[in-house]
Amino acid sequence: xxxxxxxxxxxxxxxxxxxxxxxxxxxxxxxxxxxxxxxxxxxxxxxxxxxxxxxxxxxxxxxxxxxxxxxxxxxxxxxxxxxxxxxxxxxxxxxxxxxxxxxxxxxxxxxxxxxxxxxxxxxxxxxxxxxxxxxxxxxxxxxxxxxxxxxxxxxxxxxxxxxxxxxxxxxxxxxxxxxxxxxxxxxxxxxxxxxxxxxxxxxxxxxxxxxx
Numbered sequence: 333x334x335x336x337x338x339x340x341x342x343x344x345x346x347x348x349x350x351x352x353x354x355x356x357x358x359x360x361x362x363x364x365x366x367x368x369x370x371x372x373x374x375x376x377x378x379x380x381x382x383x384x385x386x387x388x389x390x391x392x393x394x395x396x397x398x399x400x401x402x403x404x405x406x407x408x409x410x411x412x413x414x415x416x417x418x419x420x421x422x423x424x425x426x427x428x429x430x431x432x433x434x435x436x437x438x439x440x441x442x443x444x445x446x447x448x449x450x451x452x453x454x455x456x457x458x459x460x461x462x463x464x465x466x467x468x469x470x471x472x473x474x475x476x477x478x479x480x481x482x483x484x485x486x487x488x489x490x491x492x493x494x495x496x497x498x499x500x501x502x503x504x505x506x507x508x509x510x511x512x513x514x515x516x517x518x519x520x521x522x523x524x525x526x527x528x529x530x531x532x533x534x535x536x537x538x539x540x541x542x543x544x
Contacts, residue, residue: 382466
């Protein structure tokens, strides 16, 4: 093989190197894209799995604690808490007003212990969702209403300072997220009912004689 042949081969390889390199780059980018998609899919499956586990825990472990706390509450009359505390729940917080200073006696010790048990469980439940480890959207459809109703009922205990409000920041963060979503859905349903009613009523008028 002479010099001219070698030169021709090198020139051919040089000309082919561009398209080959482009193909390799495209293949590499495709592999990266596939890897990212697979990674997202795996992360999504894991988030759904953890969410399902936490919902099961909520049903099997936390709800019985709620019921026990409610049973204890019904056996005593905590008048100050039930009648002299005003809580206004806002979109991202709450306002607290009391008509008398708190009075915590040994009589209410069982209720405080039961309430703490519920709130600690709800905090540990919420942290999975507020940190993004579990899918809060998946859990929302299963437990949001029960969760929000429970937190609302215990909001006076959180607010009066008997329990450190800051300690339950994940519980509250998830509560405001879900509570606002529930309110939004309710408003949307109300809007639909109103629009349907307006359509049914219609806009009837009486046309003067001669203008029919």
